[in-house]
Amino acid sequence: MHPFDIKTVLFAKHAQHVVLIHFPIALFIIGVLFDFLAQWKKQPLLAAAAYYNLLVAAMATIPAVVTGILAWQWELEGQKLKGILLMHLVMGCLSTVLIWVVWFVHRRTRRKQQEVLPGYRLPIAAVAVVIVAVTGHLGGFLSGVNGPG
Amino acid sequence: MRRSVFIAGLAAGLALGVGLFGTSWNRSVAEAQQKASPTEVKVDNFSFGPVTLTVPVGTTVTWINRDDIPHTIVSTDDPKAFKSKVLDTDEKFSFAFSKPGTYPYFCSIHPKMTGKVIAQ
Numbered sequence: 335m336h337p338f339d340i341k342t343v344l345f346a347k348h349a350q351h352v353v354l355i356h357f358p359i360a361l362f363i364i365g366v367l368f369d370f371l372a373q374w375k376k377q378p379l380l381a382a383a384a385y386y387n388l389l390v391a392a393m394a395t396i397p398a399v400v401t402g403i404l405a406w407q408w409e410l411e412g413q414k415l416k417g418i419l420l421m422h423l424v425m426g427c428l429s430t431v432l433i434w435v436v437w438f439v440h441r442r443t444r445r446k447q448q449e450v451l452p453g454y455r456l457p458i459a460a461v462a463v464v465i466v467a468v469t470g471h472l473g474g475f476l477s478g479v480n481g482p483g
Numbered sequence: 484m485r486r487s488v489f490i491a492g493l494a495a496g497l498a499l500g501v502g503l504f505g506t507s508w509n510r511s512v513a514e515a516q517q518k519a520s521p522t523e524v525k526v527d528n529f530s531f532g533p534v535t536l537t538v539p540v541g542t543t544v545t546w547i548n549r550d551d552i553p554h555t556i557v558s559t560d561d562p563k564a565f566k567s568k569v570l571d572t573d574e575k576f577s578f579a580f581s582k583p584g585t586y587p588y589f590c591s592i593h594p595k596m597t598g599k600v601i602a603q
Binding site for chain 1: 529552553555566568569571591592593
């Protein structure tokens with residue numbers, strides 16, 4: 335086992351995907367929370383906090399997706415997935431797209447220097463949180479967080 | 484007449500008894516052999532059971548996934564002696580150990596799950 339071998343770094347004992355995935359999940363959920371609070375309290379500062387959380391969440395999806403796909407390609411040799419693994423992959427991709435969409439809506443509003451964020455972003459964000467939660471649940475089930483040791 | 488019927492009945496009863504005893508004896512011998520050299524590894528609750536399996540050379544070992552989630556059976560050796568596809572619940576993977584040696588393996592989805600087959 336070589337300490338600088340990329341496969342060793344990514345998959346030694348626990349796959350890095352399992353670690354990295356927590357960043358976009360946490361940042362996105364907090365970002366959406368700020369977004370709802372901004373809408374409720376009419377506070378631009380909260381909207382700004384939501385924007386930056388969503389930005390970092392969107393960026394954090396990149397290493398999470400890359401390590402997840404590498405785990406599939408290297409550890410499972412890219413074999414055709416089915417069942418929970420396939421569901422996790424599909425939901426993960428959908429979550430990533432939705433996180434970027436929610437961030438993009440904020441980004442577009444800021445670029446146009448509009449003060450009011452479009453209301454349709456909130457149901458999209460709410461659906462995205464549910465899909466992210468389901469993806470995380472499936473990932474936790476697959477990784478065996480409920481298993482022994 | 485009555486005597487011959489009695490003798491025929493006795494012979495039939497004896498034959499039946501011997502047959503039943505034979506079947507039962509054969510079954511218990513087969514069960515004992517199976518217990519003496521199991522060739523199946525059960526994958527359940529994020530572990531392999533038995534963790535270490537010793538088999539005679541030439542034996543085909545079968546892993547069966549009894550867990551709710553997918554697992555793989557991958558040899559730790561380089562080059563890999565064997566590697567299964569992803570096994571869903573109740574799916575099986577078999578490998579014949581034609582050479583003597585110790586074959587450590589793990590689940591590539593859950594690397595903490597490890598086991599060993601000793602072929603001797």
